[in-house]
Amino acid sequence: MNIDMIEDAAARLKGKARRTPLLSSPFLDEIAGRRVLVKPECLQHTGSFKFRGAHAAISALPAEMRAKGVLAYSSGNHAQGVALAARMHGIPAVIVMPNDAPAIKLANTRALGAEVVEYDRPGGEDREAIGERLAAERGLTLIRPYDEPQVIAGQGTVGLEIAEQAAECGVSEAEVLVPCGGGGLSAGIALALEARAPAMRVRPVEPAGWDDTRRSLEAGRIEPVPPGAPVSLCDAIVTPAPGRLTFPILKRLAGPGLAVTDEDALRAMAAAFARLKIVAEPGGAVALAAALFRPEAASGETVIAVVSGGNVDAALFIRALERHGSRV
C-alpha cells in the first residue's frame, strides 16, 4: 500500500465518484471550541464513502475476471457501493446481507440491481463462509469491505480531497476524526495524509462497546470486541476487530482512538441536520460527535470530522431530532 495506489484510484474515480465539499458552521465551531471542518461522505453516491472503495476495487480487476461478476458481504453501505459500482461496469453483483440490516439498506441494494442473499446474523450464520462458497460456485470475485488493498486505496481518495480542501481553507495541521469499523476508511485516509498533509493525523472513532480499534491501538496488537458487547445503533461500524491489512497501517499512522455513546451519535445527527443541512446515520456521525462533544480528547486549532454515511431510516432520524433537535 502506498500513495501511488491511492492516486491511481483517484484517477479511476474521476468523474465517477463525487468530490464532496468541506462544510463548516460557526455554530459548530462554538460547540467544539475550535474550528470544525466536516467532510460529508453521506453526499457520496449511494449515501456513503463505500462507493469509492467498491469502484476502485472493481475498476482495478482484470477485465475477464471482472466480467464474471463480483460478490460482497456487508451490513449495508458496502453492499450499496458494490451494487452501484458493478452496475456502472455492467457486471453482476451478488450481496450477502444480514436479515436484520436496516430495511432501507436491503431495499436500496436490490433496487441498485444486485442479487441479495440474506443470512441469519442473529442465528449465528457466518457471512464469510457463505460469501466464499458463492464466489467459488459462480466464479465471482469477492470484494472485501476493508481488508483489500484496492478498497483501502479507494477510501484513501477521501484523504486526498481533505488535504487539498483543507489547504484551500489555510489548514495544514489538524486531527482528522474518522468513523471506524474495520478500518478501511481510516487507513486509506491515514496513508493519503502521510503523503499529502503530514501534519494531519487520523483519530479513529468507534461506538462505545465496539471500540476494538481504540483498544488494539492502545495494546499494540489486535484486540477483538469481547463476546456480549451491547447492541449499538451504529450498525455501519460494528465490526468485531480491525483488519489484518488495516491495523498495521493504523498502528503506524493513527490514533489514539476514541469512543462515543449512541446518544452522542444521535446528538451529532441533530447538529448536522440543524447546522450543516446534511443527513448522517448514527455510525456516520460518531466522528462529528467526538469533535463536538469530546473536545478535550482532541487538540489543535482545527479539527476535521468525516461524516461517513447517511443511510438511516426515517424513524431513527426522527428519534434523533425528537431527542436533540431543539438543543443544538
Add this chain to the structure above:
Amino acid sequence: MNIDMIEDAAARLKGKARRTPLLSSPFLDEIAGRRVLVKPECLQHTGSFKFRGAHAAISALPAEMRAKGVLAYSSGNHAQGVALAARMHGIPAVIVMPNDAPAIKLANTRALGAEVVEYDRPGGEDREAIGERLAAERGLTLIRPYDEPQVIAGQGTVGLEIAEQAAECGVSEAEVLVPCGGGGLSAGIALALEARAPAMRVRPVEPAGWDDTRRSLEAGRIEPVPPGAPVSLCDAIVTPAPGRLTFPILKRLAGPGLAVTDEDALRAMAAAFARLKIVAEPGGAVALAAALFRPEAASGETVIAVVSGGNVDAALFIRALERHGSRV
C-alpha cells in the same frame, strides 16, 4: 444587469461562498422518468443561497458607505445571509424580521451577530417603511432581498456553477427549476444561463396560491397575489409579487412558471432526505417537488432542480418524514 456583473460577483465570492456540488440519485431519476440533477444551496453558508447575494451586495459597496453598516428586512434566509456577510466584512447589520418567522431563523440571525428588530407581520406593520426609517436614522445601507442588481448578480453565481457542473456531466440542454419568491435567484440564474448555457431555460416554481410569478409571466405584466391567499408552509418564498427589476428579466428569459402544493413540498423534503441526504425546507423544496411529482410539466431528457434552502425547524422536518418518509 449583464453577465459581467455576475462574473465580477463570482470573483468577489471566490473562497467566501461555498461551491455546492451537483447531486443525483438513480432513485430520483426513476420517480421523475428523466435524469434529475440537484443543486443543493441548502449546503451554502447560512443554509441558503441568500448568502451569495448578500455578500455580493455588501462587497460591492464603497468602503466608506459599507463601514456604517447595512440593514435588511427578511422573513429569514436573507437575514442570515446579510448577517454573516456583514460579520465577514466586520460591519454592523440590523435586520427587520417578522415576529412570526420560524424560531430557528430569528435565533440564528441574532447568533450571527446581527441586531434583530421584530415587526408585527400578522398585525399588518409595513416592513419596508420600518426598514427605510432605520436606514435613514443610522446611515445604514439597505440590502434589498431581490430587487437590487448586486444581489441578483450574486444569486446568478448559482447559474454559473450549474452551467459548468452540468457540462461536466455532459448536459448542455435542460429546464432549470428554481424556487421563486421575489425572483432574485431565478433572474440571476436566467442571466447566467443566457450567457453560459443558452440551451437551458429557467422555470420558476412557487407554492400554490402564491404563484404570482407564474400568473405574471402568463399575463405579461406583474400580477400580485390577491388578498386572502392561503397560509403556506413555504415561508421563504411567499412574496406578494415579482420584483420591478426581476420581472422584466424573467419575462424575457424564463417560464412558464409552475406551482406545487405544500404537501408535495413535504414529499420532496422526504425524498431529498432519503435519496440525497440533504435537508431542504419547504420553500427550498418546491422545485424538486415539481421535478419529481409534476414530470408532465417539464420536458427534455434532463431536469435540473435548485434546492434553495434548508432552514427548517425539527418539528416540521419530522412532519415531512412522518407523512412521506417511508414512501419515497
